[in-house]
Amino acid sequence: MHTILPFLLAMVAAIVLLEIWATKLRIAYPILLVVAGLLVSFVPGLPHVKINPDLIFFIFLPPLLFEAAWSISFKEMKKWWRIIGSFAFLVVFFTAFSVALVTNYFIPGFTIVLGFLLGGIVSPPDAVSTGAIMKFVKIPKSASAILEGESLLNDASSLIIFRFALVVVNTGQFFWRDASLDFLWMVLGGAGIGLLLGWIFVMAHKKLPTDAPSDIALTLIEPYFMYWIAEQLHSSGVLAVVCGGLFMANRRLLFLNSASRIRGYSVWESFVFILNGVVFLLIGLGLPEIVDGIRATGMPLSTAIGYGVMVTGVLIGARMVSSYAAMVATLIFRPSVAPRASSRRRQLLMPLMLGWTGMRGVVSLAAALSIPVKLDNGGIFPHRDLILFITFVVILLTLVVQGLTLPYLIKYGRIFEGMHQESEEEAAKKIKRGLKVHVHQFLKNKYEHELHDHVGLQRLLTHWEEKLKTDNDDWMSDKTKAIYLEMLECQRQYLVELNKDATVNEEIIRSQLYQIDLEEERLKVI
Template sequence: MHTLLPFFIAMIAAVVLLCMLANKIRVAYPILLVIAGLLISLIPGLPTIKINPDLIFFILLPPLLFEASWTISFKEMQKWWRIISSFAFLVVLFTAFSVAIVTNYFIPGFTIALGFLLGGIVSPPDAVSIGAITKFVKISRSTSAILEGESLLNDASSLIIFRFALVAVGTGQFIWQQAALSFLWMVIGGVGTGLLLAWLFVQAHKRLPTDASSDIALTLIEPYILYWVAEQLHSSGVLAVVAGGLFMANRRLFFLNSSSRIRSYNVWESFSFILNGIVFLIIGLDLPEIVDGLRSKGIPLRTAIGYSLLVTAVLIVARIISSYAALIATLIFRPGVAPRVNSRLGRLLTPLLLGWTGMRGVVSLAAALSIPATLANGNDFPYRNLILFITFVVILLTLVLQGLTLPYFIRRANVFRDYPGEPPETAKQKLLQGLRSHTYQFLKDKYDNGMQDHGGMRQWLQHWEEKMKASNEDWMSRKTKTVFLEMLECQRQYIAELNKDPSVDEELIREQLFLIDLEEERLKLSMR
């Protein structure tokens, strides 16, 4: 333990430094971390990294899913739920099926069950990789919502396929009736468990005398509770975390105060950054050990690389085909919700770019490592080392190949730059103008008659009357701080109601709510 502790501390330091370098050279940090991990692993004398799948499934995955569900726009998910659902479930199934057919045909002795096992492992794209790569280019709200929503749900569907295939490999049989019932329970039980526990968590935050520190501490353990309880009930822990996280995220205004919201944002951003960085660094560090395991089974490295390239090509082609199929289905059955583009060429290129966003990562790594070394009868698990090697190469290739080229393709295609509806700056100005008018009317209706002789209140009303026509001003009156806090709550209610309008960008809503929280915290500090 004492020898490994400095190594893990050095890993965290390396993550921070490499992310700084990635931002400077404008490369997505998962790409740089994987390559750096691979190079570091070649240094002689370093301790061997043996990854326990429980480390990823039960320690890293729940908080990462929980954090992602808090940051995604639920309103955009509702708007694009058809294409998100198709990518999260149908496309994952189609991808796994394609991998199963191709590997069964090209890899000697590789059964259909093993093919589905491998397909379930490598089918889900990684949300962190996509987000890190697309932050250097401008993409539309619809595309961002589709990618983020898909990444939240496809982990569950791929792990369900993986579990069924694992049972089929171990027992040599597959009973469709039992599989269908198990699938329904995993989905319904996972979502139901997540919603029920999330409701209990919300009540606990509201009714217990919590402060910012205790609220943050509770949110840190809640994803683990969601995941563990759902898994104990033999349902999907991933869906439980996602459903519970979405439920709580859309009620954060009602059970967390401004201090808890602001501080938890910073804590969770740093926490998820460290977890993601460690995972991608470990991917590169563990590849040499996988190669050694492959050689111990007598599989030539060149042959294994060829199989890995084949599976990677199948994944990319299957996702691109699925993207075009989704666009065609949308244009036929729901043309009104099809993404708006400037030209026919843009419409043709959009599915191609969407299909090129299939970088793999955390979930694929965890699933591959969780394959048992032996079957129930004591025999070695067939092709385990080859499956591990293919998974690691797929993660590496999709991150490097697609990750490095995706920003260039998006800039060259120029199909994601125009937002549907009014420009973001116009929408922001309209939101601020409505907020100022609402605030002025609130002060005038409630305090104008009762505080006519109050000099500070007259100045305040005059200020907000002018603020409806002007931009920002730096102002404060100590005598009116209590009224100001009440006014801020009124602003929150107005913003929350405005968020129900589908045409209003939820990013603008969250930005204004965050600014209101900051203003309230500043006032509370000055009143102490």
């Protein structure tokens, strides 16, 4: 423990420094982390890093998915559910099928089943990488909602393909009827278990006398319960966490108070940042073991790299084809919801952007590492080391090549110029104006007879939207404070109702709710 602890502390410090450097360079920090891990892995004398797939699947994956479910706009997901569903399931299946055909044809001894196994591993794009890159470019809410929604669900579909292929490799048999029933149970069972546990957790928060620290502690363990219970029942732990997280996220105002929401946001932001950083650093640090495995098979390293480049090209090509197919299908069957561009050229470039956002990461690495060394009959698992190496090459190439070029593609391709979209500043001003009118009317209607005789209420009426900047809070009597808190709750209800409008940006709504929570917490210390 005393030898590994300094190494772990050094990892966290390196993650922080690399993230600062990445922000300064305006590139996604997962790219720098992977490259740094790759370079550090060649430094002699460092501990040999052996990545346990259970560590990633159980320790890292549940909280990362849970936090993503809390961050995404469920309203936007519902609006774009057709294209999100097609990318999360149909495109993943098509990608895995393409990988299976190409690898079976070009790699000697690589069967169709092994191709599907590899396809299931490398087909899901990584949510963290895409989100980190999107911080440096401005894209419409429709595009970001599609990418975020897809990233929540594609892990489940790819892991289902991976599991079925792994069973066939082990047993040599595949029964369509059993596979169909297992597939339905994994999807429906995982979603149902997540929703049920989400409801139970919401009730627990509401019924138990919890405070902010206990609320935050419960939210930290809840995704692990969802994932573990679903996996024990042989359904999809990924879907359980996603569905349970979405259920709880949309009820956060009902079971978490303002202190729990404010403090929980900061805790989860730091927690997820460290988890993401450790995983991407481990990807780079794991290279020596993977290279040693390839050399042990006697395959030239250049040949293995060529196979990795080939599979990467197949992945990019399959996603491009799928993106343009989705655009054509949308224009034919649902033209009213198709994003509008100022020119035909830019409309044709939009699927190119979606197709170029296929960076691979955490799930692909964990799935590849979870392949057993030996089959159930005691034989050596065929091409395991090659699959691991191809997966690493895919992760590295998609992160570095696509990750570094995507912002320039969007910026210099001028893909989103001329699209009819209200700016965030204008949308925020409109929401604030509506909020001010609503609260002004609320105070006048309910406390009109007290306004002329109560100084505190008069100040509330004229300055409610600004934070108080004076240390003199004598005017805030118990009566005024009670009315102020009631007014804040009135604002929350207004914003919740306003958010039901499909044209309103949910991120701005959440920002305003966060400001109201901060104001409520400020009142508690007066």
